[in-house]
Amino acid sequence: MTKSQIVWLVIVVVGVINYAARLSFIAFFARREMPPLLAEALKHVPAAMLTSIVVPAVVFAAPGHIDFGLANPKFIAAVVAGVVAWHWRNTLLTIGVGMAVLWLVQYLVG
Amino acid sequence: MLPAVVGMFPFGIVCGVAAISAGASPLAALAMSLIMFSGAAQIIAAQLLAAGAPFAVIALSCFVVSLRFLMYSAALAPYLRPLDHRWRNLLAFLLTDQAFAASIHRFRASGDLRASASYFLGGGAVLWIMWQLATLAGILLGSVIPPAWQLEFVVPLCFLSLLAPLLRDQPTLIVMIAAAVGVVALDAMPMRLSMICAGLLGILAGIVADRVGVRRD
Incomplete structure (x- = not known):
């Protein structure tokens, strides 16, 4: 397969997967009771998946190299932004503060 | 939902930029936003495409990331049950992290289903349109945004804004x-x-x- 064919296959297949997941309980299983274990597992899905997306993007100063100090402004920015997000629950504010801290630490350490 | 809509804009730009730099054509990059309509799936697909991952790995990763829609779908289902199926199918398409986070409290607190559903529909539609415009901006302007701005950092920040309140x-x-x-x-x-x-x-x-x-x- 060429790159272009893979890209279009991904668009169609993942598009169908995403819509099916969104429709799942709203349409397909609307009249069914959810199995208790599935309900318990699903409850934790957002926290688990979002953590495993966010953490690698902020703890590595370089590939394979973990840094929680000034050499990794992304981690410092993420901690401050995380507190802001926890307290105010506002996406725009979180992004604004996170980017500002990132740029500030980079400028100071620079 | 306004802070979510404005906050999504830089994320959408990054998705456009990431798709182009992964080797997607401008049309395909826009189709990712039009059809997949999920920042997490689009970013992961773009990163894996850039890394030369096989189709099966990309599809599996996007599938696992999409599992959170099952949870959102299950949480919204009881409220949407009285609606006509065509409306439910449309609302489901507009179901995103942001639309869910902004409207679930309203569904739970308000007895007025029509008002809550209208809020979800209106907010979701605005998010979808803005997402397309942001992606288009990323496709067109991607090459002029200075790398020193580290715009790609808005992606973890966006997810952090959803994660921390949990x-x-x-x-x-x-x-x-x-x-x-x-x-x-x-x-x-x-x-x-x-x-x-x-x-x-x-x-x-x-x-x-x-x-x-x-x-x-």
Whole structure:
């Protein structure tokens, strides 16, 4: 397969997967009771998946190299932004503060 | 929903930029936003495409990331049941992290289903349109944004704004710790499979934490 064919296959297949997941309980299983274990597992899905997306993007100063100090402004920015997000629950504010801290630490350490 | 809509804009730009730099054509890059309509799936697909991952790995990763829609769908389903199926099918298409986070409290608190559904529909439609415009901006302007701005950092910040407010009880804290430790420990796995494994590990830890917590009470 060429790159272009893979890209279009991904668009169609993942598009169908995403819509099916969104429709799942709203349409397909609307009249069914959810199995208790599935309900318990699903409850934790957002926290688990979002953590495993966010953490690698902020703890590595370089590939394979973990840094929680000034050499990794992304981690410092993420901690401050995380507190802001926890307290105010506002996406725009979180992004604004996170980017500002990132740029500030980079400028100071620079 | 306004802070979510404005906050999504830079994320959409990054998705456009990422798709182009992964080798997608401008049309395909826009089609990702039109059809997939999920920032998380689009970013992961773009990163894996850029890394030359096979189709099966990309589809599996996007599938695991899309599992959170199952949870949102299940949480919204009881409120949407009285609606006509055509409306439900349309609302489902517009279901995103942001639309869910902004409207679930309204569905729970308000007895007026039509008003809550209209809020969801209106907000979701604005999010969808803005997402397309943002992606288009990324496709057209991607090459002129200075790399020093580190615009791609808005992606983890966007997810952080959804993640941090979830931290209200002990089992959720345990889920986050397990997923965080897992994703770092498994970082050497190829093609970001660490993300899938750490996510599943976090879910498992949450189920165990719930059980232990119940027994203790």
